[in-house]
Amino acid sequence: MSQSSKLRASNRLISDVRLSLRRAASHKGVQRIAALTTLTIREALRSRVLLGMTLLMCLFGAASLFWPADLDRERVILVQRLCYLTLTFFGVIAAAFLGGSALPREISSKRIYSVATKPVSRLEMLLGKSLGLIGVMCLFLILGGMVTFIVTHIASARKTYQGGSYTLEVIAPSAQIRPDDEGKPVPVEKGETLAADGERGHSYDVTIARRDTTIVGTIPKAAVKLHERSLKLQRVAGAEEVSSRCTGRSVVSRNELLLTATEVARNDVWWFDVAELDLPRSGRDTDVRLRFWGLRHEPIRGNRAQRERPHVEFLFQDPATQEEVRKEIDFSLQEPKTPSLSGSSRPADQYEAVFTLPHSLFAGGKFTARIVDYTPKYPARGRIFYSRTKSPTWRISRFDTGGLPRGAQTIQIRFLVHYTKGLDLIDHTQVTAEIRNPATGKSQQFPLHLRDRTTSYLHFPRHLVDARQGVELTISGLRRYHSIGHYSKESPVYLLLAPGSFWASTARSLFLILLYLSLFTVLAVAASTFLSPPVAILLTLTVVLAGLVKDFLLQTRTPAELESPALLARQMGTVLEQLGVWVKYFLIKLLTLLGPGFEPFSSTAFVRRGWAVPWSAVYGATFYALLYMLVCFSFGFLLFRSREFE
């Protein structure tokens, strides 16, 4: 083809596309597209594939009720996740089959003759078909949303803790228990002696409240001192356990800095408020314990003693005096089989180091810590610092609320508590959180349930939050073995499934799924413009699978493999093993680079944690969906406009 003919062809293509767009955007064009869309919906609703997928979706959605879950809140979240998963799975199959076969069926049955010979452009035909199938996906999701609603409703109604009054039997050495005759919670002071009353426990009335999807239980009539003793709370009026047992020794350690979770990088800086750490004002240096959890990213070799310990070099700095202290800290392995904090099934190692913090560093009230080096074999992936306080009250004098999402009715803050008790973990502990707005003087107290290494959430009523000034937050009722902290580096506040936001979040989740299904519908339609139906369906499902594989790789990849293969290979010893590491590294890297990413369309990350799906996720997913759909649609249109209907 000569240069001039190529130019002519491209000019013709541009003018054709421009004309098609102008026609489609006209009033009559919209009417035609609407007619084709309606027809497509009516036809697709008769599809047996859609019927089958809908039935399976309903069946599996209902079956999610029978999935085992330990806690009520977890059950509701689990049911929701399973419903969303079911919707996505069967929806994407329906989208692939309907999208991949709609146009070819029209062509093979020659019904296209009666449409293509009318004043309908190819663009309008493709648009009508795509929009119609997206409309079908909408209907599918509306039905799925109803199933989700019913199933979630049933799941939330099947709570272990039903509202109302129950009788609790406290089984514990009576010396530890002090009944309260007035029916109010009685805090137990340190060292307080309780009256001995035999070995048998006492019965108390307990009020358990239901709040939307969460259950909040209080034990108002039992005050318990936990010290080298055990306690078990059981529901008598019912067979299930209400609370959990507390056993083990209380090990009190002071001034712990806890470092956990993901993504530590060199030069990351953390701020510490001395007031939160409860450091002594006596002008003496003090010992500080730093804890670190890390995922085990290296092959397990040898025994514990042979395994390399993390070595982190910190640079502490007082911003007021600019005084710097450089500390090289070697961590010792504490708990080799601690469950991972990031939700992964791989075990996490816990390391601990104790070092002396010079008083001069924290005399100014605050100091910073900066990681300047660490042993890369253990890529410390963490961004959460927890400060520990020895007093039963933890006060955050100025909790910054400047970054709170606007328009939210209820805002929640994420806490994480750690108990430094002995071998057994304490499960639930209730403390009291008081939120006070210094500007208005209003304050309110809330019960806060803490669970070891599990995020707890606190509702921030809107009327208490002043975005300009921040609030005072006081956590009281802490035990000596509690270490409590909150997100201090990144966005500290998350919008959760607070009362009133549940259905909004569900709607957003469904919208994300709709975007996901729409994307694959358009992809299938685009593929069917040049491929036979089976191949178009297969291609679509392959892309879905590739996205899932990429997600899987991103979730399960080890940072060592992806970030420092050379180091890991060096550690591996033999050439063959080194080669294996490199091959694996490049393979995983390649797959994660080339694989299609559909993370923006997943609400799982939010639902799993019980967070509300934020608007930012919706905006992001909409942007990506429109972008992907535009690319797929344009490609499909360019091929379809030159397709002959023989």
Place this chain on the structure above:
Amino acid sequence: MNAEPVIETHDLTKVYSGFMKPDVLALDRLTMQVGRGEVFGLLGPNGSGKTTTTKLLLGLIFPTAGSATVLGAPAGDIAAKARIGFLPEESYLYRFLNAEETLDFYGRIFSIPREKRRRRVGELIDLVGLQHARKRALRGYSKGMSRRIGIAQALINDPELIFLDEPTSGLDPIGRQEVKELILRLKGLGKTVMLCTHLLPDVQDVCDRVAILNNGRLCEQGSLDELLMLKERTELTVDGLTEKQQERLRKLLTDMGHDEVRMIHPYDTLSSLFMRIIESERQRVETAKQQPEHVSKQ
């Protein structure tokens, strides 16, 4: 052809080529014209290129070489399609729709306003005689009924140019006759009709001009009168002659130098006979229906 051309092709060629398949020449340099108001017949045996020509003119497929204009615009032009009606070889319609919904859908495609569309749908259903089945889904239609609804959809936009591909296939003799009458009525309204068929009697009854294709090539083109007239022969039809009169006439013609003289009693066509029987039966039924009314009045 003196009228303004509605369809014009110039060296229109189509070669079907496929992956790992030999090329097939379906249409070879077709040059023809169809004038406004004509009923034009495109004739030929199966595989002669009739349907290919129609598809090319409607923009369903693209020419390999040559050019074609329809209603003054290049073949396949979207704006021109608004003035075209098309009845495919078989009625490829949406079987889950009923007659009204089908016509309404195509009316919406043509952006016909709702009120006008509703009226037009009613008229066309009456025209093709589907009043009794207007609410029935097309999947329950017989072949003839499907053909009728196909004809109706081709006329939904009151087209200037109508392509009819085998319009009488699947129809009973009455239906065929009605379609032929419809074609003539459309002609009377100034519409141009392009008829693709291999049923020659149909063509002869309604067409003004024809083109005969074979193996993708145009073999003959012209008006029926021109093509069918045998100028070297004369046919004389008179009321019944007696044997004696026939002898005298034969002798007279022989004397005038005409050696080949045939005298026969002409036969009626089966079609006419069938129509006559059906018509007389219809009249008998109507008379029988009127009879009780007459008696009761007395």
